[in-house]
Structure formats: structure tokens, C-alpha cells
Amino acid sequence: MAQCILIGFMGSGKTTVGRLMAETTRTPHLDLDELIIAQSGQSINQIFAAHGEAYFRDLESQVLRSAMRAEGILSTGGGTPVRKENRDLLAQSGIPVIFLKASPEVIRARLKEASDRPLLRKLSARQFVHLHEEREAYYAQAADLTVVTNHRKPADIVREILTRADLLESKRK
């Protein structure tokens, strides 16, 4: 079973923090997007372009189910907790869920050059803020622990999560 699950908006740092946390604790890192890419042999952009978002979401739910059973730190995609089926899986898993929270301004700065987030490309500034607000409600609802990541180094964020090991352990018992 995964040690913990990281959730949060695109650019909140789930992949970066998950990778570093896995390295620090010498456990595997499981990243839903990377698993989907490996399984399908296509990039996230290619999957969205060739098959559409619904197809991607089906793959995501399928990969989530198996990744949760594996040992490691699990980084989800920003859209994972939007599906009720996925939220129910998270809630019933007994695995600690950590919400990496970042403001729209910080996220926009981090993802300014990113070309691998197909959902971002088509959003206006207003729509971006709206989507962020809408999704934060799902993240907050699913989280056992919320860590604000604005203007903090990944190593500092990992340290904070690891100081909460007691809380995280108690959920797994």
C-alpha cells in the first residue's frame, strides 16, 4: 500500500515533492502521469489530442487503483480528485492524503513555460482562477494534511511532511 498520496492543482509541486520525498525516505516514487505515459506509450498531450479528456480520466482512475496498492509515495495529477469515484477511493484507502496548496499567482509563474498541461492551454486568466477555486474544495475535502508551498523550496516542504510522520502513521494503523 502507498505510504502517502499527494494531491493539489497543476504546478503545486506534487511530482517534484513526491520524487524528493521518495528519494529521502528511500522508497519508490509513483507518479500517475508517468505511469499513464509508460502504460500508453503516449505523452499526456498526445492522449488528450488523440482520445480526449474522458479517455485520459478513465486511464487515470485505472492507474490510481493499482498505484495505491503499490509501495511508495504516490503523486496524483491535478484532476484526480475531481472524479467522485477517485475521491471515494482516496477516502476509503486509509492512506494519508496530503494537499499541496499553492496560490494561482505562484502556479502561473511556475508553469509559464510548461507545454505539457493540455488543460491550461485553453483557459483564460479568469477561467484559470475559477478552475483553481473549484478544485481547491475537492482537495481540501480529501486532505488529511494541507501544506502551503508558496515560495518554499521542495526540500523544506518534504521536511514539513516528514515532521508529521506521527499523524500519518496513525492513519495507517
Ligand SMILES: Nc1ncnc2c1ncn2[C@@H]1O[C@H](COP(=O)(O)OP(=O)(O)O)[C@@H](O)[C@H]1O
Ligand atoms: N516548491 C517549489 N518551488 C519552486 N518551483 C517549484 C516547486 N515545486 C515545483 N516547482 C516547479 O513547478 C513546476 C511544476 O512542478 P510539478 O512538480 O510538475 O507540479 P505538479 O506535479 O503538481 O503539476 C516544475 O517546473 C517544478 O520545477
Ligand SMILES: O=C(O)C1=C[C@@H](OP(=O)(O)O)[C@@H](O)[C@H](O)C1
Ligand atoms: O489538473 C489536471 O486536470 C491535469 C494535471 C496534470 O498533472 P499535474 O497536476 O501533475 O500537472 C495531468 O494529469 C493532466 O495534464 C491533467
Ligand SMILES: [Mg+2]
Ligand atoms: Mg505532476
